Amino acid sequence: HKIVILPGDGIGPEVAAAARAVLEAVGSAHGLSLSFESHDIGGCAIDAHGDPFPESTAKACAGADAVFLGAVGGPKWDGGGPRPEAGLLALRKTLGAFANLRPITLFPGLERLSPLKEERVAGTDMLIVRELTGGIYFGDKVEGDETASDLCSYSRQEVERIARIAFDAARGRKRRVTSVDKANVLATSRLWRNAVVALRDAEYPDVELDHVLVDAMAMKLIERPAAFDVILTENMFGDILSDEASVIAGSIGLAPSASLSESHGGLYEPIHGSAPDIAGQGKANPVGAILSAAMLLRHALGEGEAAAAIERAVSECLAAGIGTGDVGGSASTQQVAEHVCARIA
Amino acid sequence: HKIVILPGDGIGPEVAAAARAVLEAVGSAHGLSLSFESHDIGGCAIDAHGDPFPESTAKACAGADAVFLGAVGGPKWDGGGPRPEAGLLALRKTLGAFANLRPITLFPGLERLSPLKEERVAGTDMLIVRELTGGIYFGDKVEGDETASDLCSYSRQEVERIARIAFDAARGRKRRVTSVDKANVLATSRLWRNAVVALRDAEYPDVELDHVLVDAMAMKLIERPAAFDVILTENMFGDILSDEASVIAGSIGLAPSASLSESHGGLYEPIHGSAPDIAGQGKANPVGAILSAAMLLRHALGEGEAAAAIERAVSECLAAGIGTGDVGGSASTQQVAEHVCARIA
Ligand SMILES: CC(C)[C@H](C(=O)O)[C@@H](O)C(=O)O
Numbered sequence: 001h002k003i004v005i006l007p008g009d010g011i012g013p014e015v016a017a018a019a020r021a022v023l024e025a026v027g028s029a030h031g032l033s034l035s036f037e038s039h040d041i042g043g044c045a046i047d048a049h050g051d052p053f054p055e056s057t058a059k060a061c062a063g064a065d066a067v068f069l070g071a072v073g074g075p076k077w078d079g080g081g082p083r084p085e086a087g088l089l090a091l092r093k094t095l096g097a098f099a100n101l102r103p104i105t106l107f108p109g110l111e112r113l114s115p116l117k118e119e120r121v122a123g124t125d126m127l128i129v130r131e132l133t134g135g136i137y138f139g140d141k142v143e144g145d146e147t148a149s150d151l152c153s154y155s156r157q158e159v160e161r162i163a164r165i166a167f168d169a170a171r172g173r174k175r176r177v178t179s180v181d182k183a184n185v186l187a188t189s190r191l192w193r194n195a196v197v198a199l200r201d202a203e204y205p206d207v208e209l210d211h212v213l214v215d216a217m218a219m220k221l222i223e224r225p226a227a228f229d230v231i232l233t234e235n236m237f238g239d240i241l242s243d244e245a246s247v248i249a250g251s252i253g254l255a256p257s258a259s260l261s262e263s264h265g266g267l268y269e270p271i272h273g274s275a276p277d278i279a280g281q282g283k284a285n286p287v288g289a290i291l292s293a294a295m296l297l298r299h300a301l302g303e304g305e306a307a308a309a310i311e312r313a314v315s316e317c318l319a320a321g322i323g324t325g326d327v328g329g330s331a332s333t334q335q336v337a338e339h340v341c342a343r344i345a
Numbered sequence: 346h347k348i349v350i351l352p353g354d355g356i357g358p359e360v361a362a363a364a365r366a367v368l369e370a371v372g373s374a375h376g377l378s379l380s381f382e383s384h385d386i387g388g389c390a391i392d393a394h395g396d397p398f399p400e401s402t403a404k405a406c407a408g409a410d411a412v413f414l415g416a417v418g419g420p421k422w423d424g425g426g427p428r429p430e431a432g433l434l435a436l437r438k439t440l441g442a443f444a445n446l447r448p449i450t451l452f453p454g455l456e457r458l459s460p461l462k463e464e465r466v467a468g469t470d471m472l473i474v475r476e477l478t479g480g481i482y483f484g485d486k487v488e489g490d491e492t493a494s495d496l497c498s499y500s501r502q503e504v505e506r507i508a509r510i511a512f513d514a515a516r517g518r519k520r521r522v523t524s525v526d527k528a529n530v531l532a533t534s535r536l537w538r539n540a541v542v543a544l545r546d547a548e549y550p551d552v553e554l555d556h557v558l559v560d561a562m563a564m565k566l567i568e569r570p571a572a573f574d575v576i577l578t579e580n581m582f583g584d585i586l587s588d589e590a591s592v593i594a595g596s597i598g599l600a601p602s603a604s605l606s607e608s609h610g611g612l613y614e615p616i617h618g619s620a621p622d623i624a625g626q627g628k629a630n631p632v633g634a635i636l637s638a639a640m641l642l643r644h645a646l647g648e649g650e651a652a653a654a655i656e657r658a659v660s661e662c663l664a665a666g667i668g669t670g671d672v673g674g675s676a677s678t679q680q681v682a683e684h685v686c687a688r689i690a
């Protein structure tokens with residue numbers, strides 16, 4: 001299995017190294033043959049190649065069985081010129097990684113970390129399914145100093161494709177999908193809602209479906225996070241709501257993601273950013289990255305048992321109080337990874 | 346002073362009646378001469394006139410010194426055909442009500458209402474300044490069953506106009522503005538950020554300015570709500586973040602808003618919706634509406650003392666445990682209004 005690793009910027013290289021160490025450990029323990037190759041993306045690729053998504057990186061990713069990404073971006077590249085984030089968007093588009101799965105789970109024993117009162121957050125276990133290659137992220141942009149615009153567009157086919165992922169996932173969970181839109185204002189949201197309803201009625205009558213406006217959802221996530229099962233939404237709303245949900249469950253450093261494609265093994269990345277303020281200090285929480293590696297094993301390589309072994313090891317470490325500062329622990333990034341590896345072996 | 350009241354749908358009429366009663370009470374107590382006229386908007390206007398914003402309503406609003414709105418919308422009008430919300434958007438646009446001020450304050454004694462741990466939420470006192478007549482709400486829409494689109498556009502002049510409101514407000518507070526955008530992805534956000542920075546440098550060097558991406562802001566609002574002073578943002582992001590912030594401070598039923606215009610006394614409305622599930626039951630919290638009436642007195646009529654009298658009376662009632670069910674009380678909508686009136690008199 002050929003895995004391309006894109007460490008990226010800020011804390012990206014640190015968490016990517018942690019994820020790779022864990023993949024190697026689980027590879028030996030479970031007899032998997034994994035090969036790794038690293039390439040540049042984002043800000044470091046701008047510095048080295050003048051391009052946030054160099055041709056060499058694109059080629060390597062396209063030829064890999066799965067791609068793992070650390071994080072991209074940082075104030076260093078904020079001053080005009082090419083943006084690191086453009087590399088990530090190009091990568092998602094190139095791989096056709098349209099289905100971003102962001103599971104948000106409260107780890108037992110970590111209730112105290114949540115900014116929410118413990119009784120509110122107990123039992124939180126949701127899967128946010130975010131459309132990742134459409135919407136306002138990829139519509140025509142008019143840059144300008146006097147006027148500027150971004151076009152948000154969706155086709156029925158794009159909506160159906162991501163809705164199908166959500167309904168299928170719901171069948172393996174509590175069979176409930178909450179679709180989030182702003183149908184009282186946006187044309188794309190009305191198309192979204194119609195397409196989701198039609199698909200449910202035609203193919204998923206066994207899945208419960210409801211609709212919540214994005215502003216109301218921003219409230220409900222805080223009021224009763226444990227009430228949700230699968231949350232289905234478009235690109236921009238998914239960006240905002242998944243970050244919100246991740247802190248509710250304790251720390252954004254804990255949340256993994258998988259971005260699935262119809263033609264490729266997909267892209268796996270923690271949902272946190274490059275956190276330049278703590279880069280290079282060994283403070284970054286590697287759990288989101290490590291759990292993304294588990295998703296990689298499950299979704300890209302079909303190695304569900306190896307994935308489960310990682311998830312078990314992570315839960316045990318967290319329950320034992322082994323963690324970085326953001327989860328109240330005192331371990332370094334690397335120490336957390338070593339503990340996880342030790343439990344796997 | 347001529348005030349047009351638009352009760353609207355759902356709980357709108359109940360909270361509008363409460364706000365009007367309080368305005369009348371403060372009018373007698375402070376010797377103001379206020380006249381009231383009610384008109385239809387939203388769903389009830391669709392039912393009565395076939396139009397969510399009938400000509401008669403538009404004319405009355407244009408001729409008023411200030412407009413008070415309850416709420417619009419409901420599932421009754423979800424089935425295709427004209428939408429109630431279109432009436433509200435047309436009203437905002439007609440009045441030129443571009444500057445939506447949404448103060449979010451934790452009332453002392455109500456910490457226990459917040460879904461957040463009390464130590465996190467203590468001291469929360471922010472003003473969200475939301476651009477209200479631009480962005481994706483008002484750009485070209487292409488409705489469609491196969492493809493649909495919404496255009497988000499902003500001009501420098503629109504950004505400067507709303508940023509000025511935020512900077513001016515900050516001067517009367519803690520002199521800190523946090524501007525929220527998605528400049529790593531959107532062209533409109535890059536224009537937004539440039540225009541805000543340029544205006545600060547040229548005219549408001551005494552105000553501290555920082556920039557937070559909208560996804561990070563959805564987290565930070567929960568992690569440390571008390572850290573913010575003035576939050577400046579565009580229309581859609583403001584919609585989402587202000588709802589999120591309102592529940593953090595205890596209940597969306599408590600939050601008022603003022604929408605200021607350059608050519609009109611403005612529009613005043615609670616930030617909650619029409620809540621059809623509790624309509625007609627006397628359960629709606631009238632505090633957001635009553636505090637919106639206070640903002641009306643201050644901003645539209647220049648009656649700061651009368652406004653402060655309302656705010657004081659509301660705080661006293663809440664501190665005394667007088668409130669609707671959502672804030673842990675047992676009073677009806679009308680009873681809360683009566684208590685506020687009694688304290689004013
Ligand atoms: C870095 C940025 C472009 C990206 C996004 O907005 O999609 C990030 O916030 C994420 O959620 O993965």
Ligand SMILES: CC(C)[C@H](C(=O)O)[C@@H](O)C(=O)O
Pocket residue numbers: 184185215417418430433584616
């Ligand atoms: C009713 C709706 C159109 C409105 C908006 O999105 O602006 C509401 O949510 C608000 O925030 O005032």
